[in-house]
Amino acid sequence: MSGMRYSQPTIQVPAGNRLVITLRNDDKFMVHDLVLDSGAKSGRLSPGGSATVDVGVVEHDIAGWCSVPGHRQMGMTLDIVATGADAQTGGHVHRAAAGGDAADDMDLMADPGPGFKPYDAVLPPLRHLAEGQAHHLTLTIEEHEKEVAPGVRQKVWTFGGTDPGPVLHGEVGDTFEVTLVNHGGQAHGIDFHAGSIAPDSVMRPIPPGKSLVYRFTANRAGIWMYHCSTMPMSLHVANGMFGAVVIEPPGLPRVDRSYVLVQNEQYFGPQGGSADPDKIKLEQPDTVDFNGYPNQYDHAPLPAKVGERVRVWVLAAGPSRGTSFHVVGTQFDRVYFEGSYLLDGGSGGSQALALAPAQGGFVEMTFPQPGHYPFVSHAFVDAERGAHGFFEVSKEAP
Ligand SMILES: [Cu+2]
CATH class of the missing domain: 2.60.40.420 (Cupredoxins -  blue copper proteins)
Structure with missing residues (x-):
C-alpha cells in the first residue's frame, strides 16, 4: 500500500x-x-x-x-x-451502504441542543513580543463527537478542541512556534499560510501519537488560513481542521470592537460519523457556517453599541466555497483585502467583501441606531444554509 x-x-x-x-x-x-x-x-x-x-x-x-x-x-x-464456473455472474461489486445521512435530522430553525457553546468571535488580545521572543503554542489534534447543527452530531477533527481552531494574533515580524500533537486516530498535519517555508518537512502527515514543531515568522499582514495538510484536505477541512492567524498591518487604527468570522461548509455523514466525501466532491454542503456552527450568532448575537467602530476580520476557509460578506443595514467605510486597503476614507463605500476560498480581509462599520443587524454571505443560498448571524446593537453608553 x-x-x-x-x-x-x-x-x-x-x-x-x-x-x-x-x-x-x-x-x-x-x-x-x-x-x-x-x-x-x-x-x-x-x-x-x-x-x-x-x-x-x-x-x-x-x-x-x-x-x-x-x-x-x-x-x-x-x-x-x-x-470460474462456480462464480456469480452478472453481479457487480457490492459497496457498503453509507449508513444514513444526518442531514435528514437537521432543523436549521430549531434551537441548538443544551450543550451548545458559541465559538468566541472576539479577536483575542494582541501580545506584543519583546526582542527575541516568540508566540509559543501547543495545538492538540483531537477527534471527538459534538453537535454541529441543530439535530446533528458528528465526529469532528479539531486543532485545540474547537472548529475553527484558536485564532492566533500577532504583528508583522512576529515568530510563532507551534507544537502540534496528534491525539487523533489517523495522520494529520498543518499548513500555516501566515509563514513562508518549504512544505516538505513541516507539512508532512503526523501519525497518531506523534508531534511536530512548526516555526514560522509572519512577515506580511493579513488574516491567514491554517488547515490540515493531510490528504484528502477537502475532507480534513470539512471535518473541522481549519483556523485563522491575524497579523495586524503596521499602524492599524484602534477600534472599539474586533471580531473574527471564519466561514466554512459542512457535509454531514451519518449521525455520529464524519463528513461525507461524496457530498464534498459534488460540492453539496448541508450547512455554511460562521465559526463552525450554522446560524450560531442568531442564537448568541455579537454585541455592539451605536456609534462604535466595529472591525470584522473575515476568512473564507472553505474547503470549497468563498463568501460575499455583507452586513444588512450598514455600509463598510474601510475595507482591507488580502494585504491591502480596498477602501480607506473618502466618499466611497462598500457593501460586500468578496473572498475566494482561503482569502481574507477585514471590514469596518458603525451602526446608526439600536437594532438587530444581520451579517450574511450574500450568496443567499449559503445564508439560508447557516451563513447568518446578528449584531445586537444597543444605545450608546451615556
Ligand atoms: Cu487532518
Whole structure:
C-alpha cells in the first residue's frame, strides 16, 4: 500500500479457493488498512507495518477498501474477483451502504441542543513580543463527537478542541512556534499560510501519537488560513481542521470592537460519523457556517453599541466555497483585502467583501441606531444554509 493505492487493486481467485492477502504499508507517513465487505479486516497499519488478512474460501466477488477517512474516495479500493464456473455472474461489486445521512435530522430553525457553546468571535488580545521572543503554542489534534447543527452530531477533527481552531494574533515580524500533537486516530498535519517555508518537512502527515514543531515568522499582514495538510484536505477541512492567524498591518487604527468570522461548509455523514466525501466532491454542503456552527450568532448575537467602530476580520476557509460578506443595514467605510486597503476614507463605500476560498480581509462599520443587524454571505443560498448571524446593537453608553 502506498500513494492511496493497493499495489494489486484486482485479485482474481478461482471460485472455491482460499485467499490470504499479505499487506505491507510502504507509505512514509500515512496510516492505511484493508476492510472487506465480507467483514474481514487488517486493522490499521502504521508506515512500515504489515499484516495478513485471511479472506477464507472465495465463492463470489468481494469489495475491499482502506477505511481511513477519505482514502476510499481517493480510489484506495481493492476488488477480489471470483473466477470460474462456480462464480456469480452478472453481479457487480457490492459497496457498503453509507449508513444514513444526518442531514435528514437537521432543523436549521430549531434551537441548538443544551450543550451548545458559541465559538468566541472576539479577536483575542494582541501580545506584543519583546526582542527575541516568540508566540509559543501547543495545538492538540483531537477527534471527538459534538453537535454541529441543530439535530446533528458528528465526529469532528479539531486543532485545540474547537472548529475553527484558536485564532492566533500577532504583528508583522512576529515568530510563532507551534507544537502540534496528534491525539487523533489517523495522520494529520498543518499548513500555516501566515509563514513562508518549504512544505516538505513541516507539512508532512503526523501519525497518531506523534508531534511536530512548526516555526514560522509572519512577515506580511493579513488574516491567514491554517488547515490540515493531510490528504484528502477537502475532507480534513470539512471535518473541522481549519483556523485563522491575524497579523495586524503596521499602524492599524484602534477600534472599539474586533471580531473574527471564519466561514466554512459542512457535509454531514451519518449521525455520529464524519463528513461525507461524496457530498464534498459534488460540492453539496448541508450547512455554511460562521465559526463552525450554522446560524450560531442568531442564537448568541455579537454585541455592539451605536456609534462604535466595529472591525470584522473575515476568512473564507472553505474547503470549497468563498463568501460575499455583507452586513444588512450598514455600509463598510474601510475595507482591507488580502494585504491591502480596498477602501480607506473618502466618499466611497462598500457593501460586500468578496473572498475566494482561503482569502481574507477585514471590514469596518458603525451602526446608526439600536437594532438587530444581520451579517450574511450574500450568496443567499449559503445564508439560508447557516451563513447568518446578528449584531445586537444597543444605545450608546451615556
Ligand atoms: Cu487532518
